Amino acid sequence: MKDEVERIVSFAEYVPARRQLRLILTDGSEHFIPIECLQMERWNGHTMETLPRPKDSQLAKVSVWGGGRSVLFPDLEQMFSAEDLIAGRYGDREWMSAIAVSAV
16 A cells, blocks of 8 residues: 555664564554574575574674664674564565474
8 A cells, every 4th residue: 555654663672581673663563573583694605504593792783774674683794674574574485484384
């Protein structure tokens, strides 16, 4: 819908006690995303490889990016679309299928 208001992230933080990403949107809603659900990868020069489990210290620095349209973990060089996170899309289709199976 073209009249639909875009949901923008106004605040992001890592909550170590819950090991979750906390997002607050401009509409006042609050969202918690388990870090283990996020697909974190890097290019090794030949293929994409999954990053090892990030440490709390690497996740502590998180920022709102692109006018609230993305969330960045600079120490991990990982960026996630706010639209995807809010919609529950934490990675590509293969990743989402794998985490859905592991949740059962």
